[in-house]
Amino acid sequence: MPRHETDCRYFANGYCSKGNTCTFTHDVATRNENICHFNLVGKCSYGRACRFLHTRPRNDELPSCSTPQTSQNQQNLQNSGQRVRPKQLPELKFNAQAAEFVPRWKMPQRGPVTSYAGAAASADHGESSSSFQSSHEQAQLMMCPYHQKSGDCNRQDMDCPFAHGNYCDMCQQWSLHPYNAELRKKHENECVANHTTEMERAFLLQKTEQKTCGICMENIFEKNLRFGILNGCQHCFCLDCIRQWRSKDQENVELATKTVRSCPECRQHSDYVIPSLFWVESGQEKDLLIEMYKENTKRKICKYYSNERSRGACPFGNKCFYKHQLPDGSIDPGEAPSSRRRPRLVDFLFDDNSDSDEETFRRFQEEHEEEQEELLRFVAETLPEADEESELFRQITEVLRHYQISGHRRGFQ
Amino acid sequence: MSNIAFNRLQRECKEVVTNSEISETGIMIEILNENLTEIKGHIRGPPDTPYAGGMFDLDIKIPDQYPFSPPNVKFSTKIWHPNVSSQTGVICLDILKDQWAASLTLRTVLLSIQALMCTPEPKDPQDAVVAKQYMEKPAVFKATAEYWTTKFAKGAVKNAGYQALVDKLKDMGVREEEAVSVLSCNNWDINRSTVYIFS
Numbered sequence: 086m087p088r089h090e091t092d093c094r095y096f097a098n099g100y101c102s103k104g105n106t107c108t109f110t111h112d113v114a115t116r117n118e119n120i121c122h123f124n125l126v127g128k129c130s131y132g133r134a135c136r137f138l139h140t141r142p143r144n145d146e147l148p149s150c151s152t153p154q155t156s157q158n159q160q161n162l163q164n165s166g167q168r169v170r171p172k173q174l175p176e177l178k179f180n181a182q183a184a185e186f187v188p189r190w191k192m193p194q195r196g197p198v199t200s201y202a203g204a205a206a207s208a209d210h211g212e213s214s215s216s217f218q219s220s221h222e223q224a225q226l227m228m229c230p231y232h233q234k235s236g237d238c239n240r241q242d243m244d245c246p247f248a249h250g251n252y253c254d255m256c257q258q259w260s261l262h263p264y265n266a267e268l269r270k271k272h273e274n275e276c277v278a279n280h281t282t283e284m285e286r287a288f289l290l291q292k293t294e295q296k297t298c299g300i301c302m303e304n305i306f307e308k309n310l311r312f313g314i315l316n317g318c319q320h321c322f323c324l325d326c327i328r329q330w331r332s333k334d335q336e337n338v339e340l341a342t343k344t345v346r347s348c349p350e351c352r353q354h355s356d357y358v359i360p361s362l363f364w365v366e367s368g369q370e371k372d373l374l375i376e377m378y379k380e381n382t383k384r385k386i387c388k389y390y391s392n393e394r395s396r397g398a399c400p401f402g403n404k405c406f407y408k409h410q411l412p413d414g415s416i417d418p419g420e421a422p423s424s425r426r427r428p429r430l431v432d433f434l435f436d437d438n439s440d441s442d443e444e445t446f447r448r449f450q451e452e453h454e455e456e457q458e459e460l461l462r463f464v465a466e467t468l469p470e471a472d473e474e475s476e477l478f479r480q481i482t483e484v485l486r487h488y489q490i491s492g493h494r495r496g497f498q
Numbered sequence: 499m500s501n502i503a504f505n506r507l508q509r510e511c512k513e514v515v516t517n518s519e520i521s522e523t524g525i526m527i528e529i530l531n532e533n534l535t536e537i538k539g540h541i542r543g544p545p546d547t548p549y550a551g552g553m554f555d556l557d558i559k560i561p562d563q564y565p566f567s568p569p570n571v572k573f574s575t576k577i578w579h580p581n582v583s584s585q586t587g588v589i590c591l592d593i594l595k596d597q598w599a600a601s602l603t604l605r606t607v608l609l610s611i612q613a614l615m616c617t618p619e620p621k622d623p624q625d626a627v628v629a630k631q632y633m634e635k636p637a638v639f640k641a642t643a644e645y646w647t648t649k650f651a652k653g654a655v656k657n658a659g660y661q662a663l664v665d666k667l668k669d670m671g672v673r674e675e676e677a678v679s680v681l682s683c684n685n686w687d688i689n690r691s692t693v694y695i696f697s
Contacts, residue, residue: 299601300565301502302509320601326502330566330600340567341596349601 100136226265233259255280293364299350300326305364312364316375317355318348319367324360331358357406382406390417503564507534510604517605525608527558535560539571539608543651544616548643549577552651556611557587558604568598571607576675578639578646578682580618580629585679589614590624627683635685642682649678663688667695 093109095101098119101111121137123129129139229247232238236252236259238245251261255276262268294306298321305312305323313324322330331345347354359378365371387407389399399405403419411417511534514527524542539556543549554577559570571594573587581590593602593610602610623629632639645660647653663686667677672695684690 300506302506326600340598344596344598349599352599 226262226268228260228262235259289363289365292366296321296364298323298326300330312361313358314361314365314371314374315348315353315355316357316359318351318353320348320350321364322349324358327358379406383408386410500562503560503562504534506565507537507560507604511537513603514605514608523609523612525605525612527604527608537604538574539604541608541612541615543647543653544612547616548640549579549615549647549651550653551655552647552653554615554651556608558607565600565602568594568602569604569607570594571611576646576650577615578628578643579615580620580623580625580632581614582624582628584625584628584682588624590619590622631682631685638685642686646678646682660686667691670695 089109091109093101093107093111095103096107096109096111101107101109105111119137121129121131121135121139123131124135124137124139129135129137133139225246225248227247228250229238229245232245232247232249238249248263250259250263252258253260253272253276255273256279260272262272293312294304296306296312297304298310300322303310303323305321308323310323310325313322313327315322315327327349330349343354344352346356359374361374365374383406385407387399387405387409389395389397389405390407390409390411396411397417397419399407399409399419402421403409404421405419409417409419511527511529514525524540524544526540528538528540530536530538537558537560539558541554541556543552543554552575554573554575557570557572557574561567561570572589573582576584576587578584582588589611591610591614593599593607618629618632620629620632628639631642641657641660644653644655645657648655648657660681663681664674664677666688667681668674670692672680676695677691680691680694681688684694
């Protein structure tokens with residue numbers, strides 16, 4: 086006798102080893118009559134002992150979602166007032182009874198029409214014969230993938246709904262459409278374009294393969310290194326070597342910046358190095374590479390702009406290859422690098438020769454009064470100790486005094 | 499030494515050894531230690547120069563940063579040349595200093611030194627005495643350089659006059675090398691040399 090209301094899940098799946106002694110409900114309606122998949126393909130090793138059903142679903146049962154038997158069961162259950170199984174069950178049953186997959190071309194032939202489009206058209210009995218016509222035409226515009234690859238399709242030319250093309254010399258496939266001139270032309274153009282790019286690639290590779298780095302003398306391609314292409318000349322180095330050569334922090338103090346910024350072979354000056362996977366000699370290719378490189382760097386944020394402190398201190402100004410992005414996302418236009426030089430003392434002092442305008446002078450004085458006083462105080466404080474540079478300090482004080490006096494004089498006028 | 503330097507030096511040595519340049523240009527190298535940090539170079543004196551027929555040895559020391567910094571090259575054979583110190587053998591050559599380029603190899607360096615032996619640069623001298631002699635008394639310079647080549651680099655040109663002067667100083671108890679050096683510096687004036695040595 087069942088002691089639990091719950092359904093036995095083993096029974097529901099087809100077999101419960103406890104049989105009648107099971108304490109869970111053995112409800113036939115819950116039974117998910119699974120059909121043995123292995124038996125369907127004829128390979129069930131359990132034979133008669135298999136707990137799944139060794140039956141083949143009949144063909145006419147297949148298409149409908151719920152078999153008459155199950156709907157009958159359901160009705161019975163509803164009538165007897167018992168709990169109704171969740172609705173998934175019939176679907177599960179359908180899944181279990183799914184027919185064995187048979188490729189379309191292996192199916193026994195039913196009449197002259199074999200394509201899906203044809204079958205659909207015949208089922209509709211000519212109602213959509215025009216749509217059949219158009220879908221048939223559409224199919225004819227597509228190339229049969231089997232024939233295209235090997236020139237061999239299991240079905241005869243007349244039988245296959247797809248077009249069996251002519252042989253294309255370029256791609257060595259049966260890809261030329263038998264009668265559509267437009268498609269033929271399109272394919273030929275594609276093939277020529279492919280061929281050109283492949284040729285270019287092959288040339289590039291051939292050039293690349295033989296190149297050795299002028300510094301480490303290794304074959305760059307074999308070592309899987311990148312090329313460092315100089316913008317000024319056509320000598321070949323690997324990226325690591327040329328970068329190390331150009332880097333200022335190499336432990337070599339003897340070599341001047343001018344020397345290391347030039348090509349180690351021809352001493353031609355180069356402003357920058359372009360990393361590249363392939364060797365690019367000169368001309369249009371190189372221009373393109375440089376352009377691509379600049380476009381790439383433009384997407385990256387300049388290291389001077391990546392942190393708060395150094396922002397705006399990029400020595401390349403608006404000529405920098407990298408992105409000068411401010412924290413709010415806008416781009417800093419920057420100034421030209423030539424105008425950025427080290428600030429000089431003159432920049433901070435008032436030059437009364439060049440600027441004699443009273444108004445400007447007064448405004449300047451007001452603005453800088455504090456700074457100026459501070460500077461004077463600083464000079465006065467430092468002066469007694471500063472032995473080595475006392476000459477400099479003397480000059481500064483003189484200039485400042487002069488400025489102050491002349492400033493006051495003018496101010497009182 | 500970095501890996502790149504070692505690999506490169508191996509290639510360079512191979513290049514010099516296999517290139518049959520010994521017969522053509524008279525350049526040879528000899529590896530002194532396994533790390534390839536010390537190498538001995540040999541240069542045959544170029545023909546039509548006072549150094550013709552001589553075989554000059556060079557000490558080459560490879561720094562850690564090679565090839566990003568130049569090798570340290572100096573003559574171990576004494577040589578009378580405006581751009582080489584007659585005392586220490588230090589060479590004044592721009593490519594061994596600030597004009598070094600990473601693409602230069604042992605072969606090109608030795609060839610450059612050989613070229614320097616052909617065409618001295620007295621305006622940028624290493625040894626001022628030699629340079630002065632080269633410019634003011636070319637004949638004496640040539641004879642002295644030839645004598646040095648014979649004396650120290652197995653040259654074939656004999657100069658009996660100079661040898662007699664050297665022997666004279668040797669008899670006074672002066673070492674041969676010093677005698678040659680002092681006499682050369684004093685344009686083979688035995689009196690001035692004696693004064694120089696004994697004052």
